[in-house]
Amino acid sequence: MNELSLFPRDLLAEMDRLQRRLMQAFDLSPSIRGFARGYPALNAGGTPESAEIYAFAPGLDPATIEVQVERGVLSISGERKSELPEADDKSTVHVNERFAGRFHRVVTLADDLDPNAVHARYRDGVLHVSIKRKAAARPRRIAVE
Amino acid sequence: MNANIQESATARRSGQPEPAALVPPVDVIEDASGITLYADVPGVPKDRLNLRVDGDTLIIEGEMALEIPRDMEATHVEVSVPRYRRVFTLSRDLDTENMSAELRHGVLKLRISKAEAARPRRIEVRAE
Numbered sequence: 001m002n003e004l005s006l007f008p009r010d011l012l013a014e015m016d017r018l019q020r021r022l023m024q025a026f027d028l029s030p031s032i033r034g035f036a037r038g039y040p041a042l043n044a045g046g047t048p049e050s051a052e053i054y055a056f057a058p059g060l061d062p063a064t065i066e067v068q069v070e071r072g073v074l075s076i077s078g079e080r081k082s083e084l085p086e087a088d089d090k091s092t093v094h095v096n097e098r099f100a101g102r103f104h105r106v107v108t109l110a111d112d113l114d115p116n117a118v119h120a121r122y123r124d125g126v127l128h129v130s131i132k133r134k135a136a137a138r139p140r141r142i143a144v145e
Numbered sequence: 146m147n148a149n150i151q152e153s154a155t156a157r158r159s160g161q162p163e164p165a166a167l168v169p170p171v172d173v174i175e176d177a178s179g180i181t182l183y184a185d186v187p188g189v190p191k192d193r194l195n196l197r198v199d200g201d202t203l204i205i206e207g208e209m210a211l212e213i214p215r216d217m218e219a220t221h222v223e224v225s226v227p228r229y230r231r232v233f234t235l236s237r238d239l240d241t242e243n244m245s246a247e248l249r250h251g252v253l254k255l256r257i258s259k260a261e262a263a264r265p266r267r268i269e270v271r272a273e
Contacts, residue, residue: 040187041223041224042221042223043219043221043222043223043224044219044220044221045213045217045218045219045220045221046217046218046220047214047216047217047218048216050214052213052214052217054211054224056187056188056223056224056251057187057251058185058186058187058250058251058252059185059249059250059251059252060250062250083172083174083183084172084174085174085176089176090176090177091174091175091176091177092174092175092176093172093173093174094149094150094173094174094175094180095171095172095173096172097170097171097172098170098171098172098183098185099170099185122250123212124187124188124189124190124210124250124251125185125186125187125188125189125250125251125252126187126188126209126211126251128211128212
């Protein structure tokens with residue numbers, strides 16, 4: 001469940017789309033307690049020039065987030081420290097829903113993406129990775145003479 | 146949850162439907178002087194976070210502001226709604242006038258002090 005492809009015809013994405021459509025059709029609330037798919041939740045999309053990946057990873061020190069592209073696979077890993085007090089402290093934990101610990105998520109990249117043109121930015125707890133497509137793969141307008 | 150803070154199903158009683166929202170995961174920790182609430186609201190900048198106290202109701206709302214290219218087509222979506230909402234009922238022991246909030250890297254840290262009368266006091270035992 002941790003791997004996903006950026007190909008638009010990807011089966012997982014299709015299933016996701018289908019499920020969302022079903023939920024809309026039955027008017028079920030899309031309200032989700034926490035993020036059911038684990039930490040961090042991922043959204044991905046593409047433009048003619050690039051692929052965009054959004055990892056919803058709040059509460060990290062940006063310097064400790066590891067983003068790697070290796071052999072067509074993007075991996076995002078790191079660790080989130082718990083904010084909960086030590087057991088011998090004079091405090092009580094009433095609710096503990098937030099993720100703590102090490103995480104690792106992997107995205108398979110399409111062949112036309114350039115592993116040397118990766119840009120990662122962490123803002124408001126969202127890691128945004130943008131990967132440019134290889135120049136040859138971008139749609140070009142051919143002038144008609 | 147404990148008696149000091151309880152989750153509520155709805156914020157408004159007006160009956161008008163609210164837009165769909167994600168329920169942010171929270172941690173709630175109580176100590177002698179108050180409670181600390183952490184909520185994960187990734188993607189929400191400070192100016193789009195809306196914290197309200199209405200009577201004994203605490204409402205946490207936030208809208209995401211992601212940088213998304215205009216011509217992007219989504220191929221995989223796990224976060225499908227761009228906003229968060231969660232509503233809590235606070236006990237009277239909490240002093241809502243004494244509340245502080247911090248938002249850092251998509252985590253809201255909310256501190257609510259206990260009212261003076263509700264704090265545990267240490268009673269000194271004197272030996273005569």
